[in-house]
Each structure stands twice: as structure tokens, then as C-alpha cells.
Amino acid sequence: MVVLNITYNGLSVDYPLEIDYQISDHDVKRIAVEVIRSGHVKGLQIANLPTNTFDHYVVDRFHGPQNKGERIYLRPRVPFGA
Amino acid sequence: MPGRIVFCGVGALGSTAAMLCRTLDAELVFVDFDRVESKNLLSQVYVKPSIGKNKAEALKLQLANFYGVKAEAFGVRLTRDNTTTLLDKATLLVDAFDNAESRRLLSEYACAAGKPLVHGAISADGTLGLIRWDERFTPDEEDTSGQATCADGAHLPMIGLLGAVLARTIQDFHTKGARQDALVSLSGVLLSG
Numbered sequence: 001m002v003v004l005n006i007t008y009n010g011l012s013v014d015y016p017l018e019i020d021y022q023i024s025d026h027d028v029k030r031i032a033v034e035v036i037r038s039g040h041v042k043g044l045q046i047a048n049l050p051t052n053t054f055d056h057y058v059v060d061r062f063h064g065p066q067n068k069g070e071r072i073y074l075r076p077r078v079p080f081g082a
Numbered sequence: 083m084p085g086r087i088v089f090c091g092v093g094a095l096g097s098t099a100a101m102l103c104r105t106l107d108a109e110l111v112f113v114d115f116d117r118v119e120s121k122n123l124l125s126q127v128y129v130k131p132s133i134g135k136n137k138a139e140a141l142k143l144q145l146a147n148f149y150g151v152k153a154e155a156f157g158v159r160l161t162r163d164n165t166t167t168l169l170d171k172a173t174l175l176v177d178a179f180d181n182a183e184s185r186r187l188l189s190e191y192a193c194a195a196g197k198p199l200v201h202g203a204i205s206a207d208g209t210l211g212l213i214r215w216d217e218r219f220t221p222d223e224e225d226t227s228g229q230a231t232c233a234d235g236a237h238l239p240m241i242g243l244l245g246a247v248l249a250r251t252i253q254d255f256h257t258k259g260a261r262q263d264a265l266v267s268l269s270g271v272l273l274s275g
Contacts, residue, residue: 010209013269078205079205079223080206081091081096081180081203
């Protein structure tokens with residue numbers, strides 16, 4: 001199983017994805033829009049979320065400890081430290 | 083032997099984290115070419131008498147004057163020509179730069195020299211912060227060149243929160259060798275790694 005973490009509008013929420021294949025960044029962004037629109041992401045329900053909301057977002061992929069599945073982070077860019 | 087922690091960039095995030103590392107049994111070193119402007123008082127730890135001073139020097143002076151803590155300051159821009167001179171003795175590098183080019187330079191040096199490097203990063207709108215160790219970090223470019231940063235003071239609590247998490251990450255590495263990543267949002271702090 002894959003855990004998709006979506007950070008939007010200051011909120012960060014985990015959403016379990018029942019897939020066993022590699023999905024593209026484009027699909028991650030498309031799925032995120034759909035699940036937020038549908039109200040399946042606790043705390044993030046926006047029925048009219050624009051399709052291009054995550055176009056400039058970054059997709060990070062990590063494996064959990066002891067190979068406990070993949071974690072995918074969909075997040076805004078973070079260019080600044082200072 | 084105490085460690086030597088080098089903060090590269092002491093603006094909003096770097097200065098906040100450095101201030102919270104002042105009780106560590108380590109030499110603190112600051113590298114930043116920039117000067118303190120009055121607008122920086124809104125989002126950085128600098129105080130009014132520091133305006134006009136180099137940020138690295140100003141932070142060193144504030145630590146000495148307010149807390150009696152000694153630190154070292156290099157008021158220069160980090161370049162390929164001076165990385166070894168400035169960073170060679172470091173036991174930990176902290177990246178709080180504000181641009182991808184400087185982050186890449188630091189990352190290349192850390193990789194080549196085998197130095198541990200942790201990155202701190204915040205989004206322009208102040209809604210998300212990341213702490214990531216170099217092996218899992220890729221610098222983000224700005225969405226648009228010259229993009230406005232969260233420098234207006236509205237996001238000071240988020241900068242404080244992220245600075246505190248970065249300071250704790252530094253502490254955990256310095257005392258236990260731990261390397262933990264963190265994702266900081268309004269939902270809380272998600273630790274991983």
C-alpha cells in the first residue's frame with residue numbers, strides 16, 4: 001500500500017492509496033485533486049478545487065522504515081531558508 | 083571534543099534555529115554575506131541596534147551580549163573557492179539558504195567531504211516547512227524568479243515552529259547521532275527518516 005501525504009493550504013493529511021503499481025507525478029496530482037473534491041481526505045474537503053491546483057507542487061517519494069510501503073508527499077515548493 | 087556546527091544562511095530560519103542551539107556544547111559558526119535591514123526585524127531574530135550590520139556578525143554579537151555565548155562569524159558569500167576554508171572543520175552543516183544554487187553548492191561540498199548536512203526550508207506563503215537530511219533532499223526552485231518570501235512577519239509563528247524543530251534536529255544529531263526528517267505544517271509536525 002502507498003500512503004499519499006497531501007499538504008495544501010497549511011494542512012497536511014495522510015491518505016491511503018490502494019495501488020500496487022508505480023504512479024506518475026501527474027497521476028499523483030490528479031488523484032489528489034479528485035480525493036479532495038470528493039471529501040475523502042479528512043480535514044481537506046473542497047468541492048470546487050481547481051484541476052490545476054497542484055501543477056507547481058513537488059512530489060517526493062520515500063520508502064517507509066523496514067520497507068513498510070511507499071510514502072508519497074505532495075507538497076508546495078520550499079525554496080527559502082532565510 | 084565539542085562539535086562545530088556551521089549555519090549557512092542566518093535569515094529567518096537560520097537565525098531562529100541558531101538562537102535555540104545556544105545551549106549546545108558546540109562551537110556555533112555563522113556564514114552569511116547579507117546585512118540586517120529594518121524589515122528583517124519582522125521575521126528574524128535581529129534587534130534594532132543590529133540594523134546595518136552583517137547578519138553573521140550581528141548574530142554573533144547578540145549571542146555574546148544577551149547570553150554570554152561565544153560564536154564565530156564569516157560575513158561572506160559561500161562560493162566554490164571558500165567552501166573548504168569555511169566548512170572544513172565542521173562536524174555538522176546546517177543549510178538555511180534562500181536559494182537553490184547555494185543549497186546545491188553546499189550539498190556538493192558535503193557529499194564530497196563526507197560532512198553531515200541538514201536542510202531547512204519553508205514555502206513562500208509560510209504554510210509548509212521541511213527539515214531533511216541531505217541524502218533525501220532536492221532543492222526547490224522558486225515558482226517565479228524573485229518570488230515574495232514569508233518575510234512580512236505574518237508567518238512568524240510558523241518560522242518559530244520550524245526553527246525549533248530544526249534546532250531539535252540539530253540537538254538530536256549532536257548528542258545522539260540521530261538523523262530525523264520533519265514536515266511541519268499547520269496540522270503539526272510529522273517526523274520521519
